[in-house]
Amino acid sequence: MARYNTPLRYPGGKQKLTPFVVDVIERNNLSGCQYVEPYAGGAGVAMELLMDDVVSSVYLNDFTYPVYAFWKTIKYDPDFLCARILSASLTVEEWLKRREIVRNPEMHSLQEVAYSFFYLNRCNRSGVVGGGLIGGLQQNGTWKMDARFSRNDLIGRVERIAKKADRIFVSNMDAEAFIEAYTPPKGVDAFFYFDPPYIGRSARLYLNDYSPEDHKRLAVSIQASRHKNWIVSYDYDARIVDYYVKQKQFEYQLQYNAAAVYKGRELFIFSDCLHIPESTSFRPINDVLNPPIPAPSLFATD
């Protein structure tokens, strides 16, 4: 099984896509850019790109406060996380306490919320924060709550990321407000990867979800934005194809594991100015790449 750099397990985590994102970045001469994820979540791709120095820095934005708290603590206080991981008490009583903190974050410090979120992420089924404890409250399942809590490995990941902390930027904004507010560092290109909550089946996977209306409005915001280099990914859905009908769109098959293993049909949408890597084996969805040959103009001059 592949080993990843992000310490978070994430439903729909996209780290498997890293080779494809690297292809897009290289094909468009964007190596060394600032890589921006307005829906960062587990930041699977961002951490791979940062560790391999494909990009100069990563900007992680997420509207869910505990997710933001986690990345902010990795950047500014990784020792706190490492100490907590080392001494973690993996009991049902502790899990109930951590769940209470994530449910009431305003009553606790940012670091405490960060660690509690991380704890639930590692101890819950499929990493779903609103989901149940691995092995159940009676701990009588085949797998127990410590099954995904390998202390040394997780501390190693936090420490490796922390070494590059000055190249990580974090914020806690609604993605549409973030698109408006974001400016790349001087002299550096920005490359955006938008990975919004799913349209078809996201309910309860994340702490913040989107309605179909939200997805439609987001499509308008992205396509009207002043940013040039962006890709968007979605679970395949005819509404999304429609919202981005003027853009290049491709379908890709990705294997997920959220409760049960299944293959997802993933849709990728590209901004106008991005070149598609030649190696891509994606199936084009729309005709933007193969436009119909125009009928001869009545006003042709030759």
Ligand SMILES: C[S@@+](CC[C@H](N)C(=O)[O-])C[C@H]1O[C@@H](n2cnc3c(N)ncnc32)[C@H](O)[C@@H]1O
């Ligand atoms: C599909 S997940 C991103 C997964 C990520 N690409 C990865 O590989 O781990 C979507 C993320 O969007 C966040 N989110 C939901 N609504 C948001 C909003 N309005 N603005 C910004 N982030 C939001 C959720 O907290 C969740 O972490």
